[in-house]
Amino acid sequence: MNKTLVAGALALTLAGCASQQPAPPFTLTLAHINDTHSHFDPSDARLTLDHKAVFTRLGGHPRLLSHVNELRRQAEEAEQPLLFVHGGDAWQGTGYFTLNQGAMNADVLSRMQLDAMALGNHEFDIDNQRLAAFIQGVNFPVLAANLDASHDPDLKGLENLKPYVLYAFDGHEKERVDSVKDAGKRPVVAVMGLVLEDMPDMAAHTGNLRFEREVDSAQRTVRALREQGVKQIVAVTHLGLERDQRLAREVNGIDVIVGGHSHSLLGQFSNLGWADGAPYARQFTNPDGRGITCVVQAGQFAQAMGQVSVTFTPDGRVSRCEGGNTLLSDNVFYRDIRRGEQHRLNEQQTQRLKAEIASQPNIAMVAEDPALRAHIDKQYLPALNRAYGEVIGHLPQALKHVRLPVDGSGSQIAPLVAASQLYWANTPEVLAVTGRRADFALVAAGSVRNSLEPGALKEGHVGLELLPFANPISLVSLTGRQVAGLLLETINASLPADAHTGKFPYAAGLRYTFNETSKGRGYLDRIEFLSQGHWQRIEPDTRYQVVLNSYHASGNDGWSTFFDSQQAFTDRLDLAFTNGKLTAFPVARLSKVNGGGVQVHYINQPLNCQDQAVRCNTDARAFIDYVRERRPMLTALPESGVTLKRL
The missing domain is CATH 3.90.780.10 (5'-Nucleotidase, C-terminal domain)
Structure with missing residues (x-):
């Protein structure tokens, strides 16, 4: 027999065998943050290291950016997919927000190249016009599958406010696609968002928005994604850990829930003198008895970043989910909270602490991204210092x-x-x-x-x-x-x-x-x-x-007794300064508006906190x-x- 033909036949046989081999499992890494609350600068923190109390600074957005860029570098080197997501509540928290009203958040978060963010309750703290400017001003999608904005003049029709987005992967390379068909043979990950169904009870300014039930909306969205052929589904939520766990137990088909709202630093941190949190990447069985949902969250105030690695079976179910939260530390340490130069640890003590940190799985010394640090210091810090x-x-x-x-x-x-x-x-x-x-x-x-x-x-x-x-x-x-x-x-x-x-x-x-x-x-x-x-x-x-x-006198945030007691009439007085003079604004009664928000009815002149003459x-x-x-x-x-x- 012709040796060339034999070799060719053998090659075809081997190729046929290879084509019948199952596709390798798909593994996705998620880097995640939540409840950052405008903590663009590092936060003061007390740690226990080497059996001693030490004081340093944690996190801040320049440090977050340095850390996620290192994770991106590692993902590129390993040809592994990675997404970077935010679990909501980027607003409020520091003077930066009070001075810039969301514009700085849009600027800084866009420089961090997020892949998606859920809407938090504090994103509704000003008004929907300012929220719309934030959503239009960022370069990543803002997600809320259970939000109906069709009746709100400010948020309806915003292209960047979506129920979900689809990412197609080729190794570490990713592309936003409109459909599974557009992805070709590339694996597709859907990232959907969920917001609090009782948002009008928690947020002061929800306008004409309608918030649908979390579980029902989540299951409906998952069903629609599965019908399109999406196998991997991530939910980025701002519901709190308890509701995330309920979602995992009551909804079929969500693979990973990346949460926010309860400020839960998941994992064990007693090695650093902090309290231990609930387990990180805890897995819950879905109602169908087959699916598994993995739940993660990363604390608060931009102090930590979570990293979870999820491996899927060929039919899209979770076979492995593991990872942890990492506190991001400065490399300067003090023995006193006042942080005077006289309190700074000497070189020998510092080197011992650095070795201790290097041996711990949940803390890392990370330098700030110099470009983002310089941008904040030049553009925003001077006004902050003047305002104090x-x-x-x-x-x-x-x-x-x-x-x-x-x-x-x-x-x-x-x-x-x-x-x-x-x-x-x-x-x-x-x-x-x-x-x-x-x-x-x-x-x-x-x-x-x-x-x-x-x-x-x-x-x-x-x-x-x-x-x-x-x-x-x-x-x-x-x-x-x-x-x-x-x-x-x-x-x-x-x-x-x-x-x-x-x-x-x-x-x-x-x-x-x-x-x-x-x-x-x-x-x-x-x-x-x-x-x-x-x-x-x-x-x-x-x-x-x-x-x-x-805010609480109107019964918001679950202080319902106050609302119930003022529906018919009330003796309430709201106190504010008008043209520098303290003024009492008598309230007649309270009512609920469409969507569940509280409306305050004043007897005479209404209190308008947006008026330039009113403080x-x-x-x-x-x-x-x-x-x-x-x-x-x-x-x-x-x-x-x-x-x-x-x-």
Whole structure:
């Protein structure tokens, strides 16, 4: 037989065998961040390294960019697919946002070359016109499959606001495609977005938007993607860890959920002196008993980046999902939070710490991207420095803010915010306007945005960072029975694992004890208010004058008792400055608008916080006046008024 023919036949046989070999498994890497909240600069942090407390700085967007660029380099070298996504809440958090109103977020995030971002609740903090400018201004898709914007004049028709996007991969090379057909034989990954179905209860400005149920919308979107032939589906969500896990259990076909909203730093971090989080890349079985969904989230404030590697079977099911969160550290360390040059560790101590960090799986020293650092310093930092204003007091030591009390220790700042509002409402200047003395103050934990570090406290630290929402202070009456109902509804809603704990109530002039009787439920053992220096029991049918910010006075964020009590009529007063003069704006009643948002009906002139002559930030003004006049050396109050007894 002709040897050439034999060789040719053998080659054909081998080629035929090779063509029958199964395709290699598809593996995708997801780099992810969430709840960055305008933390473009690094955050101060305390770590335990080499059995000692050390202080450094973590994260910031230039450091995030350096880290993700290294992951991109590794993916290119290994010819592996990679996507970089954001789980929402890029807005709010620092003075950068207050000064730039989303424009800086669009600028900086676009320089980071994200592949997709979910809408967070804080993206709705200004108005839909400003949100539309942000969505149109970024160079990556903004996703929300369960958002109907067809009736909203600002967001309807935006090309960059999508339910999902498709990426086709050839090794590490990726391309946005309109359909599976356009991808040819290349593997396709769909990235879909999900936003909070109860957004109108959490966000002040949702306009005419409609928010559909998360589970129903997710399943409908997955079904549509599967019908197109998409095998790999990633959901980028801003729902919180508890709802992400529910989504994984109740929806068939989502392979990975990259979440946000609950600020959950998943993984074990006790090796660094931090609390351990829930497991990273925990897998849940879908209702069909076959599919697996992997759930991840990466903490808060641009301090960490998550990296998850997912391998799929040929029919698109998850066969492996693993990874972790990495805290991104500076390479300069101090032994004192004040970070003076005298506190800086010497070279020998620093080298020992660097070796310790190199041995840990969940922290890495990462240099900032020099170009992005220089851009922020030139374009935005000078205005930020100018805006911080005068020194109003000093902190001898750090004051910590935590939303939910843990092991009997709660926020040190929220009680001070409540105390400032109670103090301010009862000053002669305010009493002359309201004619009413406040009995006690209530503050939701989510109203307070950060902890405070030792050193000088400036006006800008309060108005731009601590209380950045520029909320008017409200004075409204509730019965003792309604006060108890409010405490029960907000505490019970905050207790489940990884619940949205921004609802949790702190107080001044009021104290309570709550006993948990079963997981996530309990009862109030004691409610008392301070009257003429003595604690007295709250009486069910007595009316009390309560001071709080107007956002929660309208029943937003699950403080529903306030909305329920003001639907027919109310004695509420909202307080703001008009042309520099403190003015009371009487409220007639509250109602719900289409989509579920709350509308405040004023008796006379409505309060328009967008008016140039109006300053609504009386919540920040109250704290500034309180520190300057009563607490120039700012320390924690002797007691928080909150006793939370957990099982």
